Amino acid sequence: MLDKLGSSLKDALKKLAGKTVVDRAAVEELVKDLQRALLQSDVNVKLVMGLSNAIKKRSLEEELPKGVNVREHVLRIVYQELVNLMGDGGEVKLGAQTILMAGLQGSGKTTTTAKLARYFQRKGLRVGVICADTFRPGAYEQISTLCSKINIPCFGDPKEKDALKLVRDGLPSMSGLEVVIIDTQGRHALENDLIQEIIDINTISKATHRWLVIDAALGQQASEQARRFHEAIAIDGVIITKMDGTAKGGGALSAGLTLTASFPGSSAWGI
Ligand SMILES: Nc1nc2c(ncn2[C@@H]2O[C@H](COP(=O)(O)OP(=O)(O)O)[C@@H](O)[C@H]2O)c(=O)[nH]1
Ligand SMILES: [Mg+2]
Secondary structure, three states: HHHHHHHHOOOOOOOOOOOOOHHHHHHHHHHHHHHHHHHOOOHHHHHHHHHHHHHHHHHHHHOOOOOHHHHHHHHHHHHHHHHHHHOOOOOOOOEEEEEEEEEEOOOOOOHHHHHHHHHHOOOOEEEEEEEOOOOOOHHHHHHHHHHOOOOEEOOOOOOOOOOOHHEEEEEEEEOOOOOEEEEOOOOOOOOHHHHHHHHHHHHOOOEEEEEEEEHHHHHHHHHHHHHHHHHHOOOOEEEOOOOOOOOOOOHHHHHHHHHHHHHHOEEEEOO
């Protein structure tokens, strides 16, 4: 999705090359190209309109800074507005924290847990993972195999049926580590007991962050899911997975962005 957006933007910006004043027709054309690219990626119409109005207004009203050409000026505005849209939290914080992973079964929580663990480890932090998935057969084996490949300690017990007990027992075993990621179970639908369980895990673990993992293929249907999880545990980050496999990534991203817009300080990432 972002590849396509990148090349459409490049083409649109080319039309501004060599210009000495920002002309309305060129900006309008650029905004139209940008809208087309975002809508094709299934990004929510309201978000697209907000973004394009802001870009148009700023490009036409802001004075051209000294030594900056029209193309660079507009490019900077487009970049800043895209970053704004992605939420003001922006970056993953590199400090001691407990992260609770939430989402439906198959959304990519376990895979993302390992990716995140690797990310923090590469940044020099000591990381551990707790497997609180007692539902999916082979859940512990899946995450512990991924963790052992990257030398990350993983707490779990494939025979234990109580996810809350796993979290209670797992946390003390992770003392001395800086980042603890708790991988939870998902189910096929948003069942009430799953929601209650994640509320309890959140309370017990006193998680610093609660990140919702959404499969990009869900498109705009992701909103309902995001809203339910948000009501339960105040999601403060949304990770869209499988962006490599679908052109509908923008829909899921919109769900994340709509949520983050209503929850200041939260972020959305597509991986
Ligand atoms: N193509 C692709 N597949 C992914 C990605 N993330 C996860 N998967 C696959 O999606 C399936 C479910 O992932 P898993 O992490 O087990 O989901 P969980 O049930 O939420 O823990 C697995 O087959 C993963 O290999 C991704 O970013 N891209
Ligand atoms: Mg899993």
